[in-house]
Amino acid sequence: MLTVLAGLGLGLSLIVAIGAQNVFVLRQGIRREHVLAVVIICAASDAALIAAGVAGLGFVLSAAPWLVVVARWAGALFLLTYGVLAARRAWRGGEELRVDGTEAVDPSAPLPHSATSTLVRPRLAPVILTTLALTWLNPHVYLDTVLMLGSIAATHGDDRWLFAGGAIAASILWFTALGFGARYLGRWLRTPLSWRILDAVIAVVMITIAVSLVLPVLRG
Structure with a gap:
């Protein structure tokens, strides 16, 4: 259970941040356009990665156990850096989420009848292609999801797939909440203060996991 929770915490810490993919998911949620398709693509892509x-x-590290120690220190260093940067953003502020054309809209309110009758729903294909591009053409996804998560999962040995399951669950939970909860949370997620709070939480989680990775090495 602790391994699953570690994967869940790290997964949430990596994806709960301002980025092109999250902005797009939030925008689709606020506008209520093909939300299910967007959520499925994002979560399934993360699971595959x-x-x-x-x-x-995991295969490489099983053949060279000494790489586990290297993975611990490299992962801890990366997480510590990520956490410090998140803490810096939380301290300085200035981050803001903008969704074009939605600032003046109450995301929890139903659309007026006149707006509903004249609303032109975009086609599904362009939305799918945009979601895939934002997910798979982002260089950070390979560093964070494939390299870093894979390295840290390998430090859990035989429980690495439990760690991966926790990280995949985090992705499913986040994209589902972001996409379908956007109509209610959009107004708060667009404010600089809300992102400062999120960055502060991310910083605490990242630094805590970084310390927990190297403690066994220091004690041993």
Whole structure:
């Protein structure tokens, strides 16, 4: 259970941040356009990337156990850096989420009848292609999801797939909440203060996991 929770916490820490993919999912949720398709694509893509990272690096590390120690220190360093940057953003502020054309809309209110009758729903194909592009053409997804998550999962040995399951669950939970909850949370997620709070939480989780990775090495 602790391994699953570690994967869940790290997965949430990596994806709950301002980025092109999250902005797009939130925008689709606020506008209520093909939300289910967007959520499924994002979650399934993350699951595939996480599984690839765990499977590939797990095989390599099983053949060279000394790499586990290297993975611990490299993962801890990356997480510490990520956490410090998140803490810096939380301290300085200035981050803001903007969704064009939606600032003046109450996301929890139903659309007026006149707006509903004249609303032109975009086609599904362009939305799918945009979602795939934002997910698979983002260089950070390979660093965070494949390399880093795979490396940290490998430090859990035989329980690495439980760790991966926790990270995949985090992706499903986040994209589902973001996409379908956007109509209610959009107004708060667009404010600088809300992202400062999120960044502060991310910083605490990242630094805590970084310390927990190297403690066994220091004690041993």
